[in-house]
Amino acid sequence: MKTTSYTLKVSSQSQVTLPRSLRESLRLQPGSRITINVAEDGNLQLSSKLPIEKHFGSLSNAWTSNGQDAAEYTRKLRNSMQPKPKAS
Secondary structure, three states, X not given: OOOOOOOOOEOOOOOEOOXXXXXXXXXXXXOOOOEEEEOOOXXXXXXXXXXXXXXXXXOOOOOOOOOOOHHHHHHHHHHHOOOOOOOO
């Protein structure tokens, strides 16, 4: 994996501008959120992924059985909880 270094300057308003090449490589758009992890030694790690994203997909099939689709499982569960119509 290639490592690229950038030197950034903190403005008088405590803001940092990310270079265009870095924004483009991380696919950042106005309003994008980034995560910065700070190690004990002062090193920073920047990520364009939210911390929760590393868990996406880790619970696939956790609530289903017999290869059921999660939406189908939810639909059946919801329908089973609906009140039954009273016989007249």
